[in-house]
Amino acid sequence: MKFIVKTQRGMEGVAANYVKEALPDAKIWISPMGYSGLVIVEAGDEGAGERILEIPEVERIIPVLVEVPAELEAIVSSAEKIASLIGEDETFAVKTKRRGKHGFTSVDVNRELGARIRELTNSDVNLSWPDKVVQVEIIGDRAYVSVLPGEEFRKFTPDKIDAxxxxxxxxxxxxxxxxxxxxxxxxxxxxxxxxxxxxxxxxxxxxxxxxxxxxxxxxxxxxxxxxxxxxxxxxxxxxxxxxxxxxxxxxxxxxxxxxxxxxxxxxxxxxxxxxxxxxxxxxxxxxxxxxxxxxxxxxxxxxxxxxxxxxxxxxxxxxxxxxxxxxxxxxxxxxxxxxxxxxxxxxxxxx
Missing domain, CATH: 3.40.1280.10 (SPOUT methyltransferase, trefoil knot domain)
Known part of the structure; x- marks a missing residue:
């Protein structure tokens, strides 16, 4: 399975070395396309994600569900596989991080992919507190799509009283x-x-x-x-x-x-x-x-x-x-x- 590992900028090399120690057989790409704070890890080990998260230098990992060319049509075509992981009674939001030059914007991806997922699942969009987040990470000429639970650490949540x-x-x-x-x-x-x-x-x-x-x-x-x-x-x-x-x-x-x-x-x-x-x-x-x-x-x-x-x-x-x-x-x-x-x-x- 492939993971996008996020670190503090400048810490990607340190994190990659620890990942290599934890997963000796993994393929690792440090700062893909020159973008700092990123490591792409491909590992066949069961429980690889949990072992990567044991490394303090790792801020976050994103398990890649779909990898496609960084083209709007190709990204939207991943909706069918993504839709199977979102229930009709769940809300979702599409969030895109785009790195590099492309003929479309992050907003275009959010709108087009979100519309297609909604059509397939009949689920509601909730941009503030979604049950599922469809995360699109675009790095150069490749796009990596994931489905994640609502973020664990949020600044602003309904259960917090506004100071x-x-x-x-x-x-x-x-x-x-x-x-x-x-x-x-x-x-x-x-x-x-x-x-x-x-x-x-x-x-x-x-x-x-x-x-x-x-x-x-x-x-x-x-x-x-x-x-x-x-x-x-x-x-x-x-x-x-x-x-x-x-x-x-x-x-x-x-x-x-x-x-x-x-x-x-x-x-x-x-x-x-x-x-x-x-x-x-x-x-x-x-x-x-x-x-x-x-x-x-x-x-x-x-x-x-x-x-x-x-x-x-x-x-x-x-x-x-x-x-x-x-x-x-x-x-x-x-x-x-x-x-x-x-x-x-x-x-x-x-x-």
């Missing part, structure tokens, strides 16, 4: 870093990147007192650089539109005094408070029902103690530890998400 439900109502109040200009900009970049990564409702940069304007300017420049660098990655990686997080500057004490927004939940992260485990049940419930969750994060210094009286929760995220400035946002949001998700799942299950 954006929480983060879209989170306002981060971050005290700015001050001191050396380069340090200000560096910390600003990390904080801007973190806030954008979580796609929060708003990031407020909140000095607690008068500070050097140029130090603040460098910090804000860093926030913008970090935000834009993360936003570029998000636009390429996500299937949905990602907006930039609004960033504003406001006096720390005035943020606490703000009464315009109802149902705010104010959270301060500080070692003087109880641990997350002690308050998680109430905190998760309140975060779930709040219209806005406002989280205060210190920088070099903690949040002023006088503000504790106005907070709904003062939480110690990691007793006997002090987070670095750039770790405050990720630590607070990941911790809050964990207890929020647990509460949301319990509600779904009627607990």
């Amino acid at each position: 954006r439900k929480l983060f879209r109502k989170v306002t981060l109040v971050q005290m700015p870093y001050w001191g050396d200009y380069k340090a200000c900009r560096s910390f600003g970049e990390k904080i801007g990147r973190a806030a954008q990564a979580f796609e929060v409702k708003e990031l407020i940069i909140a000095p607690k007192e008068k500070m050097d304007a140029f130090e603040l300017a460098e910090f804000l420049k860093g926030v913008r650089i970090g935000q834009e660098s993360r936003h570029r990655i998000q636009r390429e990686a996500y299937p949905w539109k990602v907006e930039k997080v609004p960033v504003s500057v406001w006096d720390l004490y005035q943020v606490v005094r703000d009464k315009r927004r109802p149902k705010r939940l104010l959270i301060i992260t500080d070692p003087k408070g109880p641990t997350l485990a002690e308050v998680k049940a109430d905190l998760a419930r309140d975060a779930f029902y709040a219209k806005e969750v406002v989280i205060f994060v210190g920088s070099r210094e903690g949040i002023p103690r006088g503000l504790f009286r106005f907070a709904d929760y003062v939480v110690d995220l990691a007793p006997y530890m002090t987070f670095a400035t750039e770790h405050g946002i990720p630590a607070a949001l990941v911790s809050l998400w964990e207890i929020y998700e647990e509460y949301a799942r319990n509600l779904e299950e009627g607990d």
Whole structure:
């Protein structure tokens, strides 16, 4: 049987050597047609696929069901053999990875082959959560067709609660870093990147007192650089539109005094408070029902103690530890998400 083995780019040679050790009689083609991250393995050994998967350098293997010339008509003609593996009550999707120059596109393959399979099986197409995936790997002048179960590792599945439900109502109040200009900009970049990564409702940069304007300017420049660098990655990686997080500057004490927004939940992260485990049940419930969750994060210094009286929760995220400035946002949001998700799942299950 023939397998297409996928690896990290540059690791195909290493993986091929281990495959050769595991399957001495196998025929191996490293980087077919010059495409890195690929190894084609032809082996007659029973259980060859399982033995290949024992190699950590192997990311994925695709057992080849049909091999045909890389021509649209030839690929569509493989539908009859493929259709026998898809039940009428199962959904499917066709996914094509094309390498090289051809007189057709990947979309053409998906459309034509998908239509023919649907005609033969009367099965429904489901592009999001198919029961079976018809995988077409085109490498130069050859096309390899497989039928695989729905992917084992998916980023987005119906059983996962969307974390954006929480983060879209989170306002981060971050005290700015001050001191050396380069340090200000560096910390600003990390904080801007973190806030954008979580796609929060708003990031407020909140000095607690008068500070050097140029130090603040460098910090804000860093926030913008970090935000834009993360936003570029998000636009390429996500299937949905990602907006930039609004960033504003406001006096720390005035943020606490703000009464315009109802149902705010104010959270301060500080070692003087109880641990997350002690308050998680109430905190998760309140975060779930709040219209806005406002989280205060210190920088070099903690949040002023006088503000504790106005907070709904003062939480110690990691007793006997002090987070670095750039770790405050990720630590607070990941911790809050964990207890929020647990509460949301319990509600779904009627607990």
